[in-house]
Amino acid sequence: MPNEAGGLRETLAQRGVSRRDFLKFCSAMTAVLALPPRYMPRVVEALETATRPPLLWLEYQDCAGNTESLLRASKPTVAELILDVLSLDYHETVMAPAGHQAEKSLMDTVEAYKGQYLVVVEGSIPTKDGGIYCTIGGHTALDLVQEIGGNAAAIITVGTCAAYGGIPAAAPNPTDAVGVRDVVKGVPIINLPGCPMNVQNLTAVIVHYLTFGAWPATDQLGRPLFAYGSRIHDDCERRAHFDAGQFVEEWGDEGHRKGWCLYKMGCKGPETFHNCPIVRWNDGTSWPVGAGHGCVGCSEPAFWDTMSPFYRRLPSVPGFGVEATADKVGLGIVAGVAGAFALHGVASAVRAKARPLNKTKVEVEEE
Amino acid sequence: MHAVCSVRAVENALGIEIPLNAVIMRNLIEAAQYIQDHPVHFYHLHALDWVDIVSALSADPAATSDLAQSISDWPKSSTDYFAAVQAKVKAFVETGQLGPFANAYWGHPAYKLPPEANLMAVAHYLEALDWQRDIIRIHAVLGSKNPHLQTYLVGGMALAVDPNSPAVLNIERISLLTKLFTKGLEFVKQVYIPDLLAVASFYKEWASLGTGHGNYLAYGDFPLGVGDPTTHPELLYLPRGIILNKDLSTVHPVDQSKIAEYVTHSWYEYAGGDGTSLHPWEGETRPKYTGPQPPYKFLNTGEGDKYSWLKSPRYEDQPMEVGPLARMLVAYASPDAPGHASVKEKVDAVLAHLDVGPEALFSTLGRTAARGIETWVIAEAALEWLDQLTANLKTGDLRVHSGELWDPSKWPAQAQGFGMTEAPRGALGHWVQIEDGHIKHYQCVVPSTWNAGPRDGNGQRGPYEAALIGTPVADPEQPLEILRTVHSFDPCMACAAHIVDAEGQEIVSIKIQ
Numbered sequence: 120m121p122n123e124a125g126g127l128r129e130t131l132a133q134r135g136v137s138r139r140d141f142l143k144f145c146s147a148m149t150a151v152l153a154l155p156p157r158y159m160p161r162v163v164e165a166l167e168t169a170t171r172p173p174l175l176w177l178e179y180q181d182c183a184g185n186t187e188s189l190l191r192a193s194k195p196t197v198a199e200l201i202l203d204v205l206s207l208d209y210h211e212t213v214m215a216p217a218g219h220q221a222e223k224s225l226m227d228t229v230e231a232y233k234g235q236y237l238v239v240v241e242g243s244i245p246t247k248d249g250g251i252y253c254t255i256g257g258h259t260a261l262d263l264v265q266e267i268g269g270n271a272a273a274i275i276t277v278g279t280c281a282a283y284g285g286i287p288a289a290a291p292n293p294t295d296a297v298g299v300r301d302v303v304k305g306v307p308i309i310n311l312p313g314c315p316m317n318v319q320n321l322t323a324v325i326v327h328y329l330t331f332g333a334w335p336a337t338d339q340l341g342r343p344l345f346a347y348g349s350r351i352h353d354d355c356e357r358r359a360h361f362d363a364g365q366f367v368e369e370w371g372d373e374g375h376r377k378g379w380c381l382y383k384m385g386c387k388g389p390e391t392f393h394n395c396p397i398v399r400w401n402d403g404t405s406w407p408v409g410a411g412h413g414c415v416g417c418s419e420p421a422f423w424d425t426m427s428p429f430y431r432r433l434p435s436v437p438g439f440g441v442e443a444t445a446d447k448v449g450l451g452i453v454a455g456v457a458g459a460f461a462l463h464g465v466a467s468a469v470r471a472k473a474r475p476l477n478k479t480k481v482e483v484e485e486e
Numbered sequence: 487m488h489a490v491c492s493v494r495a496v497e498n499a500l501g502i503e504i505p506l507n508a509v510i511m512r513n514l515i516e517a518a519q520y521i522q523d524h525p526v527h528f529y530h531l532h533a534l535d536w537v538d539i540v541s542a543l544s545a546d547p548a549a550t551s552d553l554a555q556s557i558s559d560w561p562k563s564s565t566d567y568f569a570a571v572q573a574k575v576k577a578f579v580e581t582g583q584l585g586p587f588a589n590a591y592w593g594h595p596a597y598k599l600p601p602e603a604n605l606m607a608v609a610h611y612l613e614a615l616d617w618q619r620d621i622i623r624i625h626a627v628l629g630s631k632n633p634h635l636q637t638y639l640v641g642g643m644a645l646a647v648d649p650n651s652p653a654v655l656n657i658e659r660i661s662l663l664t665k666l667f668t669k670g671l672e673f674v675k676q677v678y679i680p681d682l683l684a685v686a687s688f689y690k691e692w693a694s695l696g697t698g699h700g701n702y703l704a705y706g707d708f709p710l711g712v713g714d715p716t717t718h719p720e721l722l723y724l725p726r727g728i729i730l731n732k733d734l735s736t737v738h739p740v741d742q743s744k745i746a747e748y749v750t751h752s753w754y755e756y757a758g759g760d761g762t763s764l765h766p767w768e769g770e771t772r773p774k775y776t777g778p779q780p781p782y783k784f785l786n787t788g789e790g791d792k793y794s795w796l797k798s799p800r801y802e803d804q805p806m807e808v809g810p811l812a813r814m815l816v817a818y819a820s821p822d823a824p825g826h827a828s829v830k831e832k833v834d835a836v837l838a839h840l841d842v843g844p845e846a847l848f849s850t851l852g853r854t855a856a857r858g859i860e861t862w863v864i865a866e867a868a869l870e871w872l873d874q875l876t877a878n879l880k881t882g883d884l885r886v887h888s889g890e891l892w893d894p895s896k897w898p899a900q901a902q903g904f905g906m907t908e909a910p911r912g913a914l915g916h917w918v919q920i921e922d923g924h925i926k927h928y929q930c931v932v933p934s935t936w937n938a939g940p941r942d943g944n945g946q947r948g949p950y951e952a953a954l955i956g957t958p959v960a961d962p963e964q965p966l967e968i969l970r971t972v973h974s975f976d977p978c979m980a981c982a983a984h985i986v987d988a989e990g991q992e993i994v995s996i997k998i999q
């Protein structure tokens with residue numbers, strides 16, 4: 120049974136976490152969620168009284184990269200997350216029991232908390248040939264995600280594979296892999312794409328849910344606006360160099376050593392929506408552009424097909440080519456979010472024509 | 487690890503030599519991977535096969551403190567500290583929501599540690615969770631983020647270096663790396679190794695269980711200078727080699743052309759028939775599922791049955807175990823290798839502490855111990871490599887990339903190559919064929935395929951299957967002993983292993999974590 124008596128605050132106090140640290144955590148979360156500071160008391164209050172919702176973490180066609188990302192959680196830490204905030208009742212990689220006993224943990228929660236538990240899905244779902252390309256305990260991923268996910272309070276997909284099919288769905292998609300939204304209906308689904316997802320965004324989604332009893336607002340791809348509402352390019356620390364026409368021309372050249380813009384080295388920041396430049400990675404230590412490598416657009420649907428070759432600069436659609444003067448490029452790209460969506464559509468459509476169409480690409484074209 | 491292996495394969499195909507800074511940065515990233523990944527395996531994926539959390543609740547915190555202080559100088563060892571950990575675990579258990587620890591094998595007769603050792607291990611389970619998160623920031627500094635670094639380029643690395651620039655790898659960032667690597671070595675020496683020895687001393691019977699074929703393959707890794715590491719094994723700190731049938735007196739050379747994969751018992755088909763084997767350059771990956779239609783309870787694993795999505799790699803038709811044990815054995819038996827002295831010193835110290843001979847290495851316990859020894863070896867070496875990087879920057883060499891062949895239009899019309907690395911879980915190889923600037927053919931042969939693959943065309947078992955033969959199981963419904971051996975390989979997948987008894991009846995199926 121959940122701990123009805125005490126909320127997170129009380130449990131944390133038992134674990135020796137000071138009120139000061141707790142408030143620091145709440146204010147960090149308020150900031151990640153892009154909420155005005157006046158919301159902070161609400162975050163504090165909600166977390167002080169929340170019980171631990173059961174969470175089932177399901178892995179299908181995945182590389183465990185999002186699980187690794189979970190282990191990097193710092194606000195709160197993974198130990199706090201799984202001991203104090205949530206009840207992580209099933210997670211193949213980290214749970215202690217195995218085999219039948221592990222399946223028992225899963226089914227106990229599905230039966231006891233029907234409609235109340237949360238599900239996280241990592242990895243895509245293969246649908247070809249009756250789903251035989253991924254089975255667990257003799258059941259297909261397709262059956263499992265529909266049954267377990269279909270009875271959840273909500274599903275959070277972590278990583279681009281669970282959100283949109285990701286790398287397993289890349290052309291020629293040999294197993295007809297899809298994302299969770301394609302096969303589970305009638306349950307709220309929040310997508311946290313990325314390769315992998317940034318755990319700080321997962322934590323923030325859960326805190327949002329515990330605070331407001333509702334899921335954060337999302338874009339048409341199911342991504343929370345607080346994390347995917349602005350373009351990498353608009354928040355990038357190298358943007359001034361882009362606007363000034365200062366580009367890295369070769370790896371290790373003077374511009375590279377001075378931290379200039381990576382557009383000519385293939386950066387996909389102008390087509391990618393994610394908060395990497397703001398929250399960064401590994402406790403704010405760095406992020407791809409910060410460490411000298413362009414963005415590869417990993418949080419966009421079908422990025423493996425539409426964003427590659429990763430080192431070729433974005434195609435020269437009018438106003439966006441580096442052949443144009445830097446001023447024109449800058450002006451063209453700051454046309455705004457709507458413009459960026461259009462650009463994305465154009466680029467995807469152009470590339471989709473050059474390759475055999477598959478399901479995922481058609482979807483991108485429609486968007 | 488796949489990223490570095492793939493760029494090495496292309497560099498090998500095109501004959502590209504990367505600059506020394508890039509060589510060292512790759513070594514440092516890989517070293518950090520070992521230093522973070524091996525302890526996570528030990529504490530978070532393997533320890534609970536040996537450590538009973540519930541028993542920790544009855545430990546005496548004062549006696550736990552005595553025990554901890556008798557084996558290590560690690561400062562977090564007071565009675566109060568262990569009492570606080572115990573109180574936290576108790577409070578957690580009393581919520582009634584056991585989360586990932588529900589339905590495990592607590593109280594199983596195969597658990598042998600006294601309550602105090604269990605409490606100490608639980609405390610370090612929690613400490614290691616925080617520690618690993620900090621250590622892996624090394625990857626963010628050198629490779630932008632973890633997991634899934636974005637920095638490997640054909641020809642070098644994407645992180646510019648300049649001691650005097652704010653936006654790149656500079657002196658401030660190098661001192662952060664020094665701090666993190668030092669913190670890594672401290673934890674390994676003061677917590678991981680003492681815990682490993684303490685736990686192992688209660689489970690010495692596992693030094694003669696879980697052996698398998700006794701064949702070990704290491705590609706070797708950590709080149710100490712400029713040159714293609716796949717064709718210049720003499721550069722490698724951890725050496726390349728093969729040990730056959732547990733014979734440490736001879737290390738055989740590795741010839742990649744002798745590697746081939748079977749699909750006889752795998753859900754694939756070969757154009758030339760499923761009884762044959764193919765070298766990776768000729769490799770075919772055509773799925774052919776013949777198993778039962780889901781939902782099903784059992785897989786058939788008989789003579790003519792296919793039962794796995796893994797192929798069966800073989801070296802000269804022999805199954806090979808890969809991983810930390812293979813690497814440590816090859817280094818131990820290769821006196822000319824740069825890393826030999828450090829490996830030998832530490833292996834001998836561990837064997838002496840446990841009062842066992844080298845034959846104890848060929849076992850479940852040996853596998854788990856080798857992983858710890860290797861972490862210690864690499865954590866020490868990494869600090870030297872960091873000095874090597876600083877020394878090279880001092881000479882004014884700021885190159886991170888060889889760009890002559892960056893543009894594919896300069897490539898030959900046809901090329902082929904292979905890349906070899908040592909992932910934490912073992913020998914990893916990529917084979918590439920390039921035509922007109924595009925990949926024509928690509929095959930990866932990965933560590934868990936070597937270790938976990940099914941029987942081959944000659945009916946020989948893979949290393950997991952062979953290692954499980956003869957494992958005593960106290961309670962078939964709670965096959966904790968099986969998990970010990972399977973987990974000792976550090977499997978890189980979540981799938982089901984099926985254990986079949988003498989009559990061919992499946993006794994239990996186990997989810998490999």
Ligand code: SF4
Pocket residue numbers: 351352353355356357358359361379380381382386387388389408413414
């Ligand atoms: S192109 Fe990339 S590096 Fe340049 S400003 Fe935009 S996001 Fe930053």
